[in-house]
Amino acid sequence: MLTDLPLDQLLTYRSAQTRPDDFVEFWDKTLLAARGYDIDVTADLVSTGLTTIDTYDVSFAGYDGERIRAWLRVPAGAREPLPTVVEYIGYGGGRGHVLENLTWASAGFAHLHMDTRGQGSKWSVGHTPDSAASGPQIPGFVTRGIEDPSTYYYRRLFTDAVRAVDAARALPQVDVDRIAVYGRSQGGALTLAVAGLRDDVRAAAAMVPFLSDFPRSTRITDAHPYREVADYLATHRENVAQAHRTLSYFDAVNMVATANAPALISVALMDAICPPSSVYAAINAYAGPHEVLTWDYNGHEGGGPVDQERTLKFVREQLG
Template identity: 30%
Template sequence: MLKNIRTREQMIFYEEQIKEFENYKPELTKAMDFDQFWEETLKESTETPLQIEMKKIDYPISQIQAYSLVYKGFAGTPINAFYILPENQTDRLPCIITFHGYGGNKGSISNYMKWIIQGYAVLAVDCRGHGESAEDTHYSVGATGTWATQGILDKYEYYYRKIYMDCKRAVDVVFAREEIDKSRICLLGASLGGGISLAVAALDNRPTLVVADVPNMCNIELAVQQKFEGSLVSIENFMHRYPEKSKQVFETLSYFDNLNLAPKIKSKTRVSVAFRDLICPPQSIYGVYSHIVAEKSMIAYPFSGHDAPGIISHIDETIAYVKENL
């Protein structure tokens, strides 16, 4: 009986917390030149040809066509990806562009079979400095052993400027493929990949659908206060080492904060949060979600942490959501 009482009390607490988070709408922190900065960055990104190169992979699953694909990212940096298709496609295919988590990579081709067998194409990207994609060592500031602080004192040099543009150019790659149905493009990722998916959707309105699980780079000033693990710890450590640079750090971060990018999103968007997430705090994600004006939905996991996207029921729900909306 006591256990049941505690369970009810816990659920009442989380229901109240959800209501509190749903009513949380922080002020934007965007600088006066925010829009101009991104217009300049997008224009600069288009100056480099994609130079797509594809090499067929002899993969043991015979029902697919798998390719190693390389394209030029921002400022010509080579970005590696898997491009995977069903074996005998005749009609144009919907496509899912996936982005992995911080410190991860695109993984095994087999990870994407749940999409391929349904008739989707997949472009699985290795983000800059991760997996097979080239490392970028051209930074004047931020050598703290993490990408999150590289170039952090200069918005034009900052790592996230480059990675957002690299991944925006993944959309360009898909749009260059004749076999893809350009009206059915999904951006999908968790953590770093979720944050990238939101940012790319804000900077490129062509994708139809966005699935952003426990996304990072959300309401960063709050997230730095509330996190306990992850890349934001490195940013806090940088400011601990150089306290006189804190204002400059937050100013740079404001250009890459999904809080300020969210109002630009036009794609239908689903976001997930986990209340015990020590890396991407739930309130910070709700803060970004509140500023998305496109059609949207939220999944909340009160008893889960940053690994919530790996819950079996969540994976199944995501498959169903994408099937229904793409």
């Protein structure tokens, strides 16, 4: 069944989210501090037994110079710089096993698959810790450090995501003029954030993106992960205003207000995890050209393999 507004209302829906006056300053300072550390990319060839794909175990300096892991996969024997996809991961997942996620390299792209700090134990393995301390939180990541934007978990993760593009640009297998960013759910949120924080990615593909329109999402769905915020505020009653202020610095609605890369965004009208109005809030705020894939009868799986098929076509068109 439909979980939210009908499509005709979604097409014109605008979030009540507001952009903090110091939003640009906050992110400029955050990324300037991160770039004070050399990107310091390492890439070690891994023996996988595959004959068509070469895989490298990559690490680079992310937020606060902390080491972030990734896989780099390229067509076997590739010698020339390739069009490249930097991929971000859904909630609870990590970069996965070395033999997973072979589509992009199989299609002829270089593929940098960034690990997610502190996650990677729910449905795919991760290898990157999150060392930062935080105050009281609901189990999960959405309320970790929510008391202040400077301590919020997603400040670190969004910065890692931006730095992953810097890491890709430092790799000899990557054509620095043909980089796209891609992800599903939480990975879609990171994709939109990077599209808003950088002006040098050629395309952005965000499937059923998370972390959007917090004022509405945290109130209309009982599903996790948005439920983590509701559970936190049910006990921290006095922190409602401050928590929403923190979230406003990371809301996709605010991130995409300056995005200029062509984007492909998918949304599912029966999605209880990322309500369709939250996704359309980001779509309708996106400043650059964008295409939308709307799935009438799907939940958080969105278009599934059809999303992947359409994304492959879109990225190939944008990167050449």
